[in-house]
Amino acid sequence: FGCNVPSVMGARTLDAPRERLMTIMMAPFMSCGARLAIFAVFAAAFFGQNGALAVFSLYMLGIVMAVLTGLMLKYTIMRGEATPFVMELPVYHVPHVKSLIIQTWQRLKGFVLRAGKVIIIVSIFLSAFNSFSLSGKIVDNINDSALASVSRVITPVFKPIGVHEDNWQATVGLFTGAMAKEVVVGTLNTLYTAENIQDEEFNPAEFNLGEELFSAIDETWQSLKDTFSLSVLMNPIEASKGDGEMGTGAMGVMDQKFGSAAAAYSYLIFVLLYVPCISVMGAIARESSRGWMGFSILWGLNIAYSLATLFYQVASYSQHPTYSLVCILAVILFNIVVIGLLRRARSRVDIELLATRKSVSSCCAASTTGDCH
Known part of the structure; x- marks a missing residue:
């Protein structure tokens, strides 16, 4: 349950284009570490002691939908006989500690730089659009901001999955999550915190910039220590909290906005199954084509919206039976x-x-080593 990018790229080892495409279409439904960070925050806010069960059910749902997607493709647009595939595994060796540390550092640095750029850009974008109206005037209430105005136009589309019109922050989280799932929690935390702060009176005399900076540094240090503690390393849900935590005030606003655990779980279903991040979409386009990337996006959106709607409408059927039906x-x-x-x-x-088979055959014929990739 790691990043979907290497799983999509790993499909190139399959010889038959049919199995290769089918595997690529199934891969995005498997949950990743970035999604786990979102699940962990919502589990703490809405499900309490049942949080682990809720997260486990989402992982199982992703597996089931991947299998059903494969079966759907098998009996619709990708009919045919399965091609047998035998792959000889290499002899495994214990890695050298030095090589392990170097590779870990390189991948960690690459991830921090890649995700950090997206997070910083998104934060600046959200802060700017959250501080000005569509006419360019500075607003005191975030509900009058340009971000809120634009999001309110789109939010009614998500009403069937339990996202109410006043919960426009959740809609923004879905759009930023299409770029990178790592920024969803940060987006929600920023927007819900801004609404929580505006409800509190600000006293300039009591504000101390030095104390605020020291508090931020201390909080960062404590989070780093918690991230590398033994209890966190043994608990994947606790470990994922380092990818995105939410303040108590923001979590309270989020709880109020969603209104129920059913609406929150429906939102998580949508996050699990909808558009993969940009990196995965790029990998799908490289390993297949832009057309198959588009199919993957549309199919994922359909599955996410359909399942989230079915779950929420069944869970809240007694409140509005006609609308739910x-x-x-x-x-x-x-x-x-x-x-x-x-x-x-x-x-x-x-x-x-x-056509794909022909292109693969011509590639192999042109290669002196016989390696198409």
């Missing part, structure tokens, strides 16, 4: 139509797979 029937009917269209599109996909 309409949403449930609409989701079921839409997916029946989608699967029917995919079955009819089988012939076109077969031609594309044949």
Whole structure:
């Protein structure tokens, strides 16, 4: 359950294009470490002692949806016989400590630089749009900001999954998460904290910049010590909290905005299954094509929206039975139509797979080593 990028790239070892594409389409549904950080924060805010069970159920849901996606492709646009594949595994050796430390440091540095750039850019973007209105005037209330105004237009689309119109912050988190899942918790923390602060009176006489900076440094140091403690290293949920923590005030606002554990869990279902991050989308495009990348995005959005809607509407059916029934029937009917269209599109996909086989064969023929990749 690591990053989806190496899993997508690992599909190149499969000889048959059909199995290769099917594997690539299934990979994004497997949860990653960045998603675990989101799950951990929501588990602490909404599920209490049942948090571990909620996180485990999301992991299982991802596995189930990956398998069902593979079966759907097998019986619709990727029909055919499975190609046997035998791969000889190399002899495993115990790694040298020096090499292990060097590779760990290089990957850690690369991740921090890559994720840090995205987090800083997103934070600046959110702060700017959260401080000004659409007309360019400075606002005192974040609900009058440009970010809130734009998000309110989009938020009603997510009403069937339990995101209410006043919870526009959750919508912003979904859009920033499309760039990198690591920034979702930071986005929500920034926006919910801003709303929490505006409800508190600010006394300039009591504000001390030095104390605030010292408190921030001390909090960072304590978080680093907690991250490398033995209890955290043995508990993946605790370990993931270092990727994104949320303040108590922000968590209280988030709890109030979502209103129920069912709405929060529905939101997590959507986060688990919807658009993979930019890195994964790029890997899919490189290993297959832009068309298959587009299919992966659209299929993921459909699955995420459909399952999140079904879960929330069933969980809250007693509150609005008519609306819930309409949403449930609409989701079921839409997916029946989608699967029917995919079955009819089988012939076109077969031609594309044949073209893929030809390109692979020509690549291998042109290579003196026989290695296409």
